[in-house]
Structures are given as C-alpha cells and as structure tokens.
Amino acid sequence: xxxxxxxxxxxxxxxxxxxxxxxxxxxxxxxxxxxxxxxxxxxxxxxxxxxxxxxxxxxxxxxxxxxxxxxxxxxxxxxxxxxxxxxxxxxxxxx
Numbered sequence: 001x002x003x004x005x006x007x008x009x010x011x012x013x014x015x016x017x018x019x020x021x022x023x024x025x026x027x028x029x030x031x032x033x034x035x036x037x038x039x040x041x042x043x044x045x046x047x048x049x050x051x052x053x054x055x056x057x058x059x060x061x062x063x064x065x066x067x068x069x070x071x072x073x074x075x076x077x078x079x080x081x082x083x084x085x086x087x088x089x090x091x092x093x094x095x
Contacts, residue, residue, distance in 0.1 A: 008033065014063045018044035023051075034058050039072055048072065 006022040013020060020042070023034045034040070036053035040061055048069050049061035064072070 008058060011060045013040075013042040013045060013047065014049055014061050015042060015047040016045035018042055020061065039064075 006024050008021065008023045010019050010021050012018065020040065023040065034051045036051055036056075036058065038051045040049045040051060041047075042049065048064050050064055050068070051058050052060045052062050
C-alpha cells in the first residue's frame, strides 16, 4: 500500500476537530479513495462520520445522527446477523 494512495484533502472530524489527512477502506484493496457517502471512523475520538463531496471530489465530513449510525451498523453483515439472532432468540423465549 503506497503512502500517496491514502492521502485525502485535510478535513476536520466534525465531532472532535482532529484533522483527517488519510483514509483507508476496510474492504477492497485499501488504496481506493473514499467516495461521497462512505463512512469514516475517527482514530482520535472513535465517532462515525460520512464523507461529503462536491462535483465527485470528497470535500469534508458530516456528523451522523443516532438513526443514521444505526442504519450503517445494521447494514454491516456481521452486525445484521447478530441482530437477527437476537430477534430469533426473543421469539423462541415467548413460546
């Protein structure tokens, strides 16, 4: 993985102000730049944000509300499966 591949325009974390200058995807080749709508995890405060863009170029990060964070987590295959198992467990206890 080259150092240049992960450089993004400097942007502050909307939660703590930490200046983000690099981004690594958790999937794929790890060298692709983020796209609008991709999620960022701040290495300083640990909060989730979403990349924003203008004309196809990533320009910043925006805060996500609790509902948006839950949607992101539930879309993750492992988290979604755990949720289904919990619901199934609750259903079996009712009978």
